[in-house]
Amino acid sequence: METSQVGDAPTVVRSPQIAVGSQNTVLCLVRFALANIRRWPERFVLSVLGIALAIACVTVVRTVSASFAITGENSVTDVLAGGALWVVPAAGVHYDPDVQALVADGPAPDISAPPGWGASRVLSGVTQVNGQSVSLRGSDAVAAGEASVGSGLGERLGLGAGDRVTVGGQSLQVTVDGTGESLTVPTEVAENVVGQNGWWIVSAAAGSAQRRDLAQIFGAAVSLPSTPDPAVRPDPAGAGLIYDTVGGSGPLTFEQKFSALFSGKVTGSTLGLISTIGLALGFVIAVSSFLAAVTERRREFGIMSSIGLADEVLYFFLVESAIVFLAAYVVGIAAAGIAVALVIPGIATPTAWLQGVAMTAMFLPAMAIVGALVPVHRLLQQRPVALLGAR
Structure with a gap:
């Protein structure tokens, strides 16, 4: 520091300050x-x-x-296939890690859908294909002589479109549809293997798909209880349970709730x-x-x-x-x-x-x-x- 004087007024000259930034x-x-x-x-x-x-x-x-969580969400999405309601048997359903899919534990409830509603029965069980346990489902939507295979299962079994697979003593031609882990065959073929075990997938009547009380309306028509919570199990003494996949409260979808249920177990x-x-x-x-x-x-x-x-x-x-x-x-x-x-x-x-x-x-x-x-x-x-x- 230096001091200079001009007349009677001293002037202080300071050394320049070193700049220090936040980055330094x-x-x-x-x-x-x-x-x-x-x-x-x-x-x-x-x-x-x-x-x-x-x-x-x-x-x-x-x-x-x-x-x-991913497995749970994918498995229930594969089951619902865009349906609004999922009607499960009184014995419930479970996730089988060997077949990597949801499997029914009992026969589907005996219901009669009201006029205008769509109800599709899906048989569900486990069978052996090429020495491996496979989730088998039966549906009237599959043509006779065919077997629909999810791409995930197709890769696991080494099956592609046009191949042949034997189920219940019948040789079926393979078609690849979706990304699931299940083998879907005609209903009469599945009955020979898994009996009547399965569930129902229900779609709303025309013009009411956006309603939030579909489960209550359908439940009253078929005399079954309903819930939007996948953690709720059916009453073994009852006839079955309706899972509401579109209603309920909260920001989570039914698939996300099911996913959280899987994750929480871990x-x-x-x-x-x-x-x-x-x-x-x-x-x-x-x-x-x-x-x-x-x-x-x-x-x-x-x-x-x-x-x-x-x-x-x-x-x-x-x-x-x-x-x-x-x-x-x-x-x-x-x-x-x-x-x-x-x-x-x-x-x-x-x-x-x-x-x-x-x-x-x-x-x-x-x-x-x-x-x-x-x-x-x-x-x-x-x-x-x-x-x-x-x-």
Whole structure:
């Protein structure tokens, strides 16, 4: 700084101030964090591996959950085929993982649709084709001598349009229709294999397709209860149950509710509990790692606090924790992807893995922030003099 005088008025000439932008500050914090990681690489690697293991555990469970959700939605969409109501037997229906489709557990209710309504009975059961368990359905919409195969089942059985398949002792010509996992044959052929087990798919009368009370109207006509909730099971002592696929309240469709029901079975199971425990352990590992870092550098941060850089200490730990969690996230989701591809390739799909990755990512910001705030809060509660005097 120089001082000049013009007449009696002194003039102060100041040195130019160094410009510091927010971008430069962030880069400095990142460089500071990376330098610290290089000083203690063993701690960084162990922290990343511990957190990555927890993230991998959560991602695997979320991937399986998402896969079940996709499977549930696809299976019920395949069953409904655009119908407004689904009338199931008193014994209910279940998802058979061996045939990858919904299967009826009893005979379809005996109903007579009111005039103007469309009701199509679908027989449902399981049979063996080429040594594999297959979902078999019977429908009057399939022409005699033919068998309609979903593309998914066709790939699994190696069947294409024009091939022949034997069902119930009859040789049928294959046609490919849709993407489902079921083999649909004429009703009389299916009866020889699965009997009367099945359900009804009902379409609304002309001009009433947009009504939200279709289930109540149809239920009153055929004397059956109805519900828009797929979690409700039919009364075994009753005649059957009507699932309302177009009515009900809330923003979710029937297919989405059914999907959530499938997903909830995974997240609410022992596997889901284990993933939650794993996530908690990963958080404990992260906090423990940052507490150790704080203890090792008490004098360093004491100097920073004594010159008014207490806020920078907080920002530094936030940046460092973000780097640790980002590295752990990448390693964890990669390990989870490899695990599901090797162990459960038939269940987990790339789409399900991506959904699991996205759901796991929602935990990271909170974990990174809290993981840094807990140890730094303990640090900043002490006076700089106490930090400088630490050994």
